[in-house]
Amino acid sequence: MKQLYAAGLMLAMTGAHAATQTVDCGRLLDVKSGAWRERVSIVVENGVVKSVGPMTQAPGNIDLSRHACLPGLIDMHVHLTGETQPVVDSYRDRLTADTSDLAYRSIKYAQRTLLAGFTTVRDLGAQDGLNVSLKRAIAAGDVPGPRMYTAGKSIATTGGHADPTNNLSHFLGEKIGTPGPEQGVIDSPEQGRQAVRARYKEGADLIKITATGGVLSQAANGHNSQYTEDELKAIVDTAKDYGFRVAAHAHGAEGMKRALRAGVDSIEHGTLMDDETIALFKKTGHWYVPTISAGRYVADKAKIDGYYSALVQPKAAAIGPQLQATFARAHKAGVKIAFGTDAGVFPHGENAKEFGYMVEAGMSPVEAIRAATVHAANLLDQSKRLGSVEAGFAADIIAVEGDPLRDVKLLEQVKFVMKEGVVYKKP
Template sequence: MHPTMRPLVLALALLPLAAAAVEPVALHCERLFDARSGKLLDARTVVVREGRIADVLPGRAAVAGARTVDLAGHTCTPGWIDMHVHLGDQSSPDSYEEEFRLDPIDFAFRSVGFAEKTLMAGFTTVRDLGGEIAPHLRDAIDQGLLKGPRIYAAGKSIATTGGHADPTNGYNTTLSHLIGPPGPTQGVINSPQEARQAVRQRYKEGSDLIKITATGGVLSYAKSADAPQFTVEEVRAIVETARDYGYRVAAHAHGTEGMKRAVLGGVTTIEHGTYMSDEVMTLMKQKGTWYVPTIYAGRFVAAKAAEPGYFPEIVRPKAQRVGAQIQQTFARAYKAGVRIAFGTDMGVGPHGDNAREFLYMVEAGMPPAEALRAATVHAAEALGVDDIGAIEPGKRADVVAVPGDPLQDIGVVLKVGFVMKDGVIYRQP
């Protein structure tokens, strides 16, 4: 263990946690969302044993030896999956100066609260796309030291020099010379050979997948949000090396050319996709590439760009321009038949508000059932995990319940009444 992490781990060990499930549980759901078919079923009893779903019975069945949880008036759904979060941070007007003023441990302690808010909002699994804290947070949650969702962590994002995830963007000349140019160890590459080294470094650090920043970004201290920042050969080297370790690759991409290169290079998901063209949509359908829209982040930054002082002046025009476009792109991509998985880019906006993405997806034309499937079976498929995403025997016992019928009123997803992860109840009416 790195010495700087010891105080954090010692402190986390003192936190009160939900007791591990030791007895069978029978959940009496008034309705159950079948994520496979996208249909709402009538009353069902979900039987949970040893952290797994043992059975799904019709009606309000009596289960010998099981503790009954009455979810009358509620619809049970599989635990939700957010495919794009950043649990190590949350934007504010102070974000840009805090990276110079605060230590990694400061951000780590903040992440504890962010993780719990995310779980309590119904998100039992997340994909953390970029941040050195996430692998440690993942391990602490897995060890039972704190409450939070199951995390698939990318660790440090891979960028090119001056790219969206170059950690020295915005540094003055003196500081840049003092630190020196970042390389593959710091996640910055400029050739296929360095790309392979950067992936191997992420493996060494314990990442679960790889994220690249295929174009500029909205919130980075740089002028362009959409310029392509990798060659196809560099992307392909990353994807091929990632495959050696069983990793999938997510590509942050706003601009059309950068997206095209990422898809041709073989990435699994395109994140944001702001200026996605018809050509790129066709390529994505041909290659089976998933789209993670992050409408919430787009709307959030567009709104904050109107507040003087929230973003640096170099960022504000990008936030205004890009933020307003993402929801329109999502609507076009859905109509075109691009495969869509749920993601928010939370950390841009306040953690715990993830479910609002459902409302924006429906507002843009996706039926509520499809929005729920995007955050369950489809997200699990894009993630490459087969034991979550549906309420079926043998799956992990991840269950969320909301009052009312989300297919009639998607707004009820903001009123989560019950959360179970791996058979442990963290929230109930």
């Protein structure tokens, strides 16, 4: 495994890939039709798919003739600059870890994600511009990792989920000061507009707001509404001026309704959505990103005394177990769903477990795969470049042994990963 990481690192650092190469696949999933294409060759030129046709098996081709190939997977909700840990370690990090320490750690999280078959991610919030810097390092070939679309710093209200000063001592609070729009904390429509512009300056690709309380923030309520409708409208309208989509973290129904009415593009988690919320999803055509994996993980960890703080533990125990059932209701009602996990809340690299949870809740394997390919690409506004293996698309290709349409959990055992024509993992 160490050799594999090293090889991937060298490839990424040099940007090395053959100008033209051919991948022979025993079968290739056409994600749009849901059908397998048998014995195909994918010609890749300068990181882009040039053609897909009958298998040639010429000398020098990449031999995946015993494998099933799919497009690189897309996770629409990750946090690559951090990872779950017990509360005592989390508090220690807040006191002792520098931004540079967190930056170096994020390299292994990016590597794990890529080697798990996720060639594109949407990173929805980090402090100090870390996710923006990681995105740039990956794009430059300095660090191996998935293609990133980043929100920069999540935007919160004072005391809300993503206010970085929640529950600090008076001493620390006085030293840090009161965060404002530049730090992603707002309390008026005008400050909301300022915060969006600060994310633009920061180098973000989209806006993330925390429309309700959250599970892991050091605050008592995990689902209350935390914005007025005029604040939400100011943020969304300003975001559209800058060409940003807006993702809204939300657990409580009222916060979701306000966010959907304001015009956000996606609701993340959506735990306590009610029938009225589902009707609003259907009316607006906005997307739901479920993050079942995070719900399952925090529910399990809430049973361990001391893993979470006294504020977080009851929220994790109450909200976490409900996500999968909410997903089942939303899917049955026909809400548009894009794949997302909230990786970082659980260990990076385990993203594909989400497929199994989605299928357990009633979604077919092919629809779960579409959620992580064509549907996710649509939400990213990249439907002509990502999410499918066809001419003109980025050469993001993964492979597994067996048939993931029969056993979707095979996607937890990806054997081959190519991103933009660079091979990072081979059988």
